[in-house]
Amino acid sequence: MTRFFITPEQISGDSAYISGDDAKHCYVLRLRTGERIVLCDGAGYDYICEFECGSKDEARLKVLDKLPSEGEPGTEYCLYCAFPKRDKAEHIIQKATELGVSVIAFFPSEFCVAKYSGTDLQRKTPRWMEIAKEAAQQSARGKIPEVRAFGSFTDAIKSAAAAEFPLFCNEREQSRTLKEAVATHSGYKSVSIVTGSEGGFSVAEAETIKDAGLISVTLGKRILRCETAPLAVLSALTIIDS
């Protein structure tokens, strides 16, 4: 069923409406009276609705049922990725959203080829949030992940270190595998996953990350691209934790 995220004021008793791009989307889909769609409040509930009538600007719906959203994992997964080049940030946002991420954070590091100024980020952030929203709708998530950009390396690492199970995907790590790290941790409710950009982290940065308390892990002998590594770890954890 087609799925839209809404805000609380769009539902009142057994009536609901959608507007803006979502209404246009319904219009393009040529929904007929009685057809069903799902509205999600982004706070844990799905509303099963019946289409009543609509224009390009607004659609009116009848609420039939309210059910808990089923698309949210029980654990909060947060990605912390050093700024990647080109459209890789968009790729990470789309795929991580499907896989169940809660927060996707980008941050600067010494070897980042992509340098984003404050203006660049102001321009990019709405586009990134739109990608997260679309992917959340398409993958039946119960909420839209948050996309954020840190201005400083230190702030990002401090934030990542606050998770119950904070992971650092470290290309220089020789011994501890992700599997081993998972085996010695259980019952965690929040995970952070720190990964580098194309150029990786400097030795000093890697030390800072470890000193902040993150658990350094190797992802094996193969070299994963900077957009592949966070998604591989997220895939593995969501399935291991399932």
Add this chain to the structure above:
Amino acid sequence: MTRFFITPEQISGDSAYISGDDAKHCYVLRLRTGERIVLCDGAGYDYICEFECGSKDEARLKVLDKLPSEGEPGTEYCLYCAFPKRDKAEHIIQKATELGVSVIAFFPSEFCVAKYSGTDLQRKTPRWMEIAKEAAQQSARGKIPEVRAFGSFTDAIKSAAAAEFPLFCNEREQSRTLKEAVATHSGYKSVSIVTGSEGGFSVAEAETIKDAGLISVTLGKRILRCETAPLAVLSALTIIDS
């Protein structure tokens, strides 16, 4: 270190050469005498070499050491994906190669939007093989995965069923998770992962796949795109098996 795949005749004692696009690549990199590169025979060995001299057409190298390739997983992972639309096949090939896949096979199914004729496939296959080769070089694989296209659904499923741990990612599966399937299987040396196209499989196709002996699993309540599902499973298994 830069890495190239070679054929056995390119090495003789402590001398080696590379030609064609690989020689051109070395030329563009402006390698100097004494700089190191790795040649991989695609059959389990890496040769650490020193650049001696080269032109756009050929580079001469001195072999310093021969070591076992470290980038290969101990298990053979084979993806079987119903033909996806547009450039998604390329995406799957690139990412699955990084993640350690052995075979990426595409096959037709009832709801595939992408219909490939024999001529289309003849045109696409060299491009697909090139993507696998580039990704294998970049990710330090010990071999180039095989990319193949089946002409028939039945042949593809028969081939997938031959693996020791044959998995069917089934959107209609209600109970068995991937984690549960893994927990009841161990010591497998070959895995197949069958996933659908954008349109999924028909009820009849899903029954055929299960009847062929594949283990039906759910990937959870979220809806993964057809290019995300095989990569998520592959990521999870390569990490669980590591």
